[in-house]
Amino acid sequence: MIDITLKDGTVKSYEPGITVLEVAKDISPGLAKVTLAGELNGNLVDICQPISEDSTLNLLKFEDEGGKHAFWHTGSHLLAQAVKRLYPQALLAIGPAIDRGFYYDIDMDVIVTPEIMEKIEKEMAKIVKEGFVIERSEMSRSDALAKVTKEGEIYKEELIENLPEDAIISFYTQGEFSDLCAGPHISDLKSIKAIKLMSLAGAYWHGDEKNKMLQRIYGITFPKKSQLTDYLELLEEAKKRDHRKLGKELDLFSLHEEGPGFPFFHPKGMIIRNELENFWREEHQRRGYEEIRTPMMLNSELWKRSGHWDHYKENMYFTEIDDCEYAIKPMNCPGGMLIYKRKGHSYRDLPLRMGELGSVHRHELHGALHGLMRVRNFTQDDAHIFMTPDQIKEEVIKVIDLADDVYKIFGFTYRVELSTKPENSIGSDEDWETATDALRDALVTKGIDYRLNPGDGAFYGPKIDFHLEDSLGRTWQCGTIQLDFQMPELFDLNYIGSDGEKHRPAIIHRTILGSIERFFGILIEHFGGKFPVWLAPIQVIVIPVADVHHDFAQSVANELKEIGVRASCDYRDEKLGYRIRDAQMQKIPYMLVVGDKEAEGGDLALRMRDTGDTGLISLDDLKEKLIEKIKTKSLTLD
RNA sequence: GCUGAUGUGGCUCAAUUGGCAGAGCAGCUGAUUUGUAAUCAGCAGGUUAACGGUUCAAGUCCGUUCAUCAGCUCCA
Known part of the structure; x- marks a missing residue:
């Protein structure tokens, strides 16, 4: 037993x-x-x-991650089976389950159109009805190779050849279809009750742009029909939170053909940006950071020295001044190095934390641009920490704590990744190892769960990244902590130690918000446009019932403005209901309706964004409430 | 950059097989003086992303470019 x-x-x-x-x-x-x-x-x-x-x-x-995974993996096999029935000449590459459903990469001459997707979807449903069970079988390497070679499946052939020597090679078979796969799968196609092919995209074989582009079909399946309906509804809801849509509706920012990837910020958007930046400055001053500002353009010689010329040139913009080549900065670090070098430093000055809200320009590929999330001009909330080697761990931990504190204010959950040495990098393996160990050590000390992201570090050093989610669950890198031993060498930075000798400092490059633009985008989607009071462009709107109440409304608004509240009045000649609707759609947190009763009695009729009419409140109580909400950066209104 | 899709007033969307570019909202003018999510009427607003082609006739068909969207690649 x-x-x-x-x-x-x-x-x-x-x-x-x-x-x-x-x-x-x-x-x-x-x-x-x-x-x-x-x-x-x-x-x-x-x-x-x-x-x-x-x-x-x-x-x-199905509710468990692993269960979903098996269910969706089978969905991808079902998709492949349908495609093979309709287009026997199609070659299958890979078809994994992903966070939301699955995809299959397929090499076929026929260009998949929405009509063809519909046809495939129908075929999938038909196959399910045929009621196949799914069987696993194992094969020797040579038998497996013989099988896929005979079928002409060249991608499978390559996959098998790349499997480690001792790998168990398994196939999963359903009816006439069988596919190389490690599994696991569900055992019966009949439990698939709802199928939806979602979208179509090109994808390079092995993710390498030198390889052939395959057609990737995305789909999702569910054990219950209602789950598909719910899922599609969820996607609809997410679309309403899209920062591009809300940015338009709330008049926060815009993008124009005249400057793709170069966002324009409107007055209301600027209020939020400025609040964010004020908050950022307070947090950093409190934690011993100084603020600097470095030029937008610097001589190309500098970028050659920093390594950007060799490792980042494709992403940079260039221009000429007096016959000399200049680069528009894609990063703030070289400028920061020059400020460090302006004078000698003692070990007593370290750690030296220099922050910069630095506007950088990067030539992102046209197809990669995405609202405020990926742009070509953005402001990094950058900082460089110059320190002695034995200060590294403590400083990394301080940055981790800072990031955690800042994200908490907004109620964000985040994911942490540790990225290691990329192919195109500078510095010795030994330096990389030391730096990577230091970052890992800090994460372990803090007890933080992290995902390893091999080969994804910056060209000058490894990094810890903080990823936040958008409304569709796509994650975006925001905060980053990069440890760098290379810039100090390249710029010959030093400090005088207690021994009176010159020593090399180490550098942390870090951001917390990442880019103000991207963070703003995440923020809009996170709150669905319903910003907490401290960020709301208009915090209180006073709505007079009729013309005769305008003066009173004005006096209320003025009293609020006195204490620093962003209050305004809606004097438009429209019915009350209309102006309330408008304020609701603008997602203004507090509305004050003032008429005869308020003008006489003193108390004000308060309406809140989420809860509607909440009855009367005295002006003094309201002021106190507003001050409290703003000061504490409260996420709630009442 | 690559694959696929899309592009019509400020916004959201119409316009049969190619046959006179239209509506709602927003804007302006006037009436209305309003008590918790849309008062009524009138006016104005367009070289249908740009350029080229086919045609008696192009928003519609073809080509090129640009932008946007979903991904790939890349990255804050």
Whole structure:
């Protein structure tokens, strides 16, 4: 007998060879029905997987990440099967499950159109009705190769050839279709009750732009029809939060053909930007940062020295002044180096934290531009920390804490990544190792979960990145902490140590918000345009009932302006309902309706963005509430 | 840059097989003086992204360019 430890800690004894599904059945037939895959000793497995030794087992349903994964992975096989039926000459590349559904990369001459997608979708539904079960089989390397070669599946051939020597090569078969796959998969196509092919895109084989571009079809499937409806609704809701849409509706910013990737900020958008920057300055002053500003354009010689010329030239804009070549800065660091070098430094000055809200220009590919999230001109909330080697860990931790504090203010959750040495980099392997270890060490000390992102560091050093989510769940890098031993060498930076000798400082390059533009975009989507009071462009709008109340409305607004509240009056000759609707759509947090009653009685009728009419409040109480909400950067209105 | 899609007043969208570019909102003018999500009427607003082509006739068909959208690649 073997002992199987379940997720809740209970231990059950079974005959060796019992399958995951049989364990589920033993617990309850209902559970068996919804179990899609298993997590056996930490590995994802099929439900038909026999268990031969003492194990821990977690039964995975659609609600579990692993269950979804198996379900969607099978969705991708179903998609491939349908495509192969309709277009037998199509060659299959890869078809993984992703966070929301799955895709399959396919090489075929026929260009997939929306009509063809519909046809494929119908074929998928038909296949489901045919009721195939899915079977796993293992093959030797040579048999597997022979199989895919015979089928002419050149991409599969390459995949197999690249598998490690000791890899178990498995195929999953459903009806006439079988595909190379590590699994796990669900066991029965019939549990797929809803299918939707979502979109179409080109994707390079192996993600390398030198390779052929394949057609990638994205889709999603669900065990219940209602889940698809709910999902599509969720996407509709997310569209309403899109910062590009809200930016227009709330008149915050705009983009024009005359300057693709160069955003224009409108008066209301500037209020939010300025509030963000004020907040940023306060936080940084408190934590011992000084602020600097470096020029937008600098001589190309500087960029040659910094390594940008060799490693970043494709992303830079150039111009000429008096026959000399100049570059528009894509990063703030070289300018910061010059400021450090302007005078000698003692170890007593370190760590030296120099912040800069620096506007940088980068030539991003035309197809990569995306609202405020990816632009060609943005303001980094940059800072360079010059320090002695033994200050590194403490400084990295301080930046991590700063980022956490700042994100908390907005109620963001974030993901952390550690990126290591890229191919196109400068500096010795030893330096890279030291730097990477230092960052990892700081993360471990803070007990932060992070994802490793090999080869994705900056050209001068490894980095810790902070990723925030947009309304569709796409993540964007915002904060970053990059450790750099190279710039100090290239710029011959030094400080005088307690021994009276010259020493090399190390540098942290870091941002917290990342780019003000991107952060603003995330902020808009995060709040759905309903900004907390401290950020709202208009915090209070006073709406007089009729003309005779204009003076009173004005006096109320003035009193609020006195204490620094952004208050305005809506004097338009429109009905009350119209002006309230307008204020609601502008997502103004507080509305004050003033008429005869208020002018006589003193108390004011307050309406809040989310809760509607909330009754009367005295002007003094209102002032106190506003001051409190703004000062504490409260995320709520009442 | 690559793949696919899209581009019509400030915004949201109409316009049969190629056959007189239209509506709502916003704007302006006037009436209306309003009590918690749209008062009524009138006026104005367009070289249909740009350029070229086919045609008696192009918003519609073809080509080129630009921009936008979904991805790929890249990245804050």
